[in-house]
Amino acid sequence: MPELVQQLPDGPIDFIGDVHGELEALQRLLSHLGYRPDGSHPDGRHLVFLGDLVDRGPDSPAVALLVRQLVINGYASCILGNHEMNVLLEKKRTYNRWLGHCEGMPGPLEQAPQQIATDGDRIKILDFFRTLPVVLEHDALRVVHACWDARAVEVLRRSGPDADVVSCLRVADDALRRATMVGASDPCAKANLNPxxxxxxGPEIPAFEGASRQTIRTPWWETDHGDDRACVFGHYCRVFLGEGPAAEIERREHPFGGMKQRWTWASKRTICVDFGISRRWSERLAGRDPNLFQTRLAAFRWPDEVLVDDLGHIIQPGAADEGVFL
Ligand SMILES: [Mn+2]
Known part of the structure; x- marks a missing residue:
């Protein structure tokens, strides 16, 4: 069992956002970044994966096993995402049928092929997920899958050197359940109050009328004050595919939905590096030419502060207010 808050290594780092089973994009990105197959880098750079390695894409087992090997080799770190957490909680969904079940909601995702894990690989992958910390940090940087919250990080810091993240989550859920028996019931309580x-x-608020879900995500980074360290996170898919009323609702309920362009900082010192590869399966199903995919996998290079995507583009992220609301 791991310590849930761990130190980042000193030196140059490449942060890679949500991969979601897109093995080929990951392999291309690693090669554009200059990594050798064993994960070493001629300039001594270190890889940090921001979680959500698996689900939806074509080869979740291979992505998880590759990252596991890079971590074992000592060239990479990886934090836990909500999708790894769901696997550890044994939630069976359409998007994680790679685990070898047939459950989940019917829909187009059923048509997207997923490589199924062998029994041996599934055990290896789950054991690997159990070793992952939730937060990484050093004097200049903070790293988390979805939301930096100083109070939540403090709670994890006190969980000791040998914490089991699944029981930590369940203990907090139970405490909240007891608390809401005496207080008003709040649909966002679990998301907001369980560290x-x-x-x-990330934090949530009740949705507006006509939204596709009961609660919607809020842009916590707009009120991220009191910590001068830069913060790198993933989770908030910054690509909006499709048109029409459903797509419009999706943009309205998404914290990045009003941004004209995606290659920006989220706020002055926070940056979200999820450039939508979680949706590449739908581009593939739609028969789109791979050269015209709008979704990307990208890395944020530190201390260089540039982005590199899976096509090898090098992008200087714009200031948050360059995003301009539509
Ligand atoms: Mn996520």
């Missing part, structure tokens, strides 16, 4: 859910999924 692990808050860090892995």
């Amino acid at each position: 692990i859910r808050r860090l892995l999924c």
Whole structure:
């Protein structure tokens, strides 16, 4: 069992956002970044994966096993995402049928092929997920899957050197359940008040009428004050595919939905590096030419402060207010 808050290594780092089973994009990105197959880098750079390695894409087992090997080799770190947490909680969904079940909601995702894990690989992958910390940090940087929340990080810091993230999450859920028996019931209480859910999924508010879900995500980074360290996170898919009323609702309920362009900082010192590869399966199903995919996998290079995507583009992220609301 791991310590849930761990130190980042000193030196140059490449942060890679949500991969979601897109093995080929990951392999291309690693090669554009200059990594050798064993994960070493001629300039001594270190890889940090921001979680959500698996689900939806074509080869979740291979992505999880590759990252596991890079971590074992000592060239990479990886934090927990909400999708790894769901696997550890044994939630069976359409998007994680790679685990070898047939459950989940019917829909187009059923048509997207997923490589199924062998029994041996599934055990290896789950054992690997159990070793992952939730937060990494050093004097200049903070790293979390979805949301940096100082109070939640403090709670995790006190969980000791040998914490089991699944029981930590369940203990907090139970405490909240007891608390809401005497208080008003709040549909956002679990997401906002359970420290692990808050860090892995981000804060929520009740949705507006006509939204596609009961609660919607809020842009916590707009009120991220009191910590001068830069913060790198993933989770908030910054690509909006499709048109029409459903797509419009999706943009309205998404914290990045009003941004004209995606290659920006989220706020002055926070940056979200989820450039939508979680949706590449739908581009593939739609028969789109791979050269015209709008979704990307990208890395944020530190201390260089540039982005590199899976096509090898090098992008200087714009200031948050360059995003301009539509
Ligand atoms: Mn996520």
